[in-house]
Amino acid sequence: AQSVTQLDSHVSVSEGTPVLLRCNYSSSYSPSLFWYVQHPNKGLQLLLKYTSAATLVKGINGFEAEFKKSETSFHLTKPSAHMSDAAEYFCVVNMNNNDMRFGAGTRLTVKP
Amino acid sequence: DVKVTQSSRYLVKRTGEKVFLECVQDMDHENMFWYRQDPGLGLRLIYFSYDVKMKEKGDIPEGYSVSREKKERFSLILESASTNQTSMYLCASTLGQGNRQPQHFGDGTRLSIL
Numbered sequence: 723a724q725s726v727t728q729l730d731s732h733v734s735v736s737e738g739t740p741v742l743l744r745c746n747y748s749s750s751y752s753p754s755l756f757w758y759v760q761h762p763n764k765g766l767q768l769l770l771k772y773t774s775a776a777t778l779v780k781g782i783n784g785f786e787a788e789f790k791k792s793e794t795s796f797h798l799t800k801p802s803a804h805m806s807d808a809a810e811y812f813c814v815v816n817m818n819n820n821d822m823r824f825g826a827g828t829r830l831t832v833k834p
Numbered sequence: 835d836v837k838v839t840q841s842s843r844y845l846v847k848r849t850g851e852k853v854f855l856e857c858v859q860d861m862d863h864e865n866m867f868w869y870r871q872d873p874g875l876g877l878r879l880i881y882f883s884y885d886v887k888m889k890e891k892g893d894i895p896e897g898y899s900v901s902r903e904k905k906e907r908f909s910l911i912l913e914s915a916s917t918n919q920t921s922m923y924l925c926a927s928t929l930g931q932g933n934r935q936p937q938h939f940g941d942g943t944r945l946s947i948l
Binding site: 827 | 838843867874875876877878879934936937938939940941942944
């Protein structure tokens with residue numbers, strides 16, 4: 723079985739400070755992992771993906787994530803938050819088929 | 835870039851109506867998906883299709899059906915709409931088999947059943 727847990731339902735940061743959105747997964751096999759962002763009333767946009775190559779993955783808009791197999795984690799980070807980063811973020815795991823499992827989402831608020 | 839287009843952004847229907855949600859993708863993707871999104875629950879898979887005229891049930895297929903007559907189009911059907919089907923519906927597509935390909939999403943249809 724596979725599942726994904728986003729550890730925080732809501733994260734609030736000040737503009738210019740670092741962002742950390744946490745994700746843990748469970749999977750019996752080597753998974754593919756993704757982070758998506760959703761702005762209000764929009765669909766999901768792919769931020770980055772891990773597919774068994776480099777464990778540190780760089781994505782769009784300055785985001786990156788590190789795959790840590792020993793910790794079964796795939797946390798999303800950004801060095802400096804921007805107001806436009808305010809959105810909902812989803813961590814997704816895909817085991818070995820078209821079965822994508824979504825976390826419940828983390829809402830990121832960025833304060834001026 | 836892949837374009838996934840959902841025919842309606844907002845839709846209001848009445849209980850008991852038959853409702854059609856349409857999704858079209860322009861990149862010749864084999865796989866297409868329908869999800870519903872509810873606060874605190876993330877996305878839940880309703881149905882998916884990996885080829886024309888093929889369909890597979892997802893986690894919550896009850897009360898829904900789908901149709902895929904052409905490769906680019908995947909329709910979600912609410913046979914008799916109920917208020918508990920009020921939700922945001924998202925369509926996605928992906929290329930080929932296996933787990934390495936990300937899904938590409940439409941902008942969603944916010945459906946209200948009165």
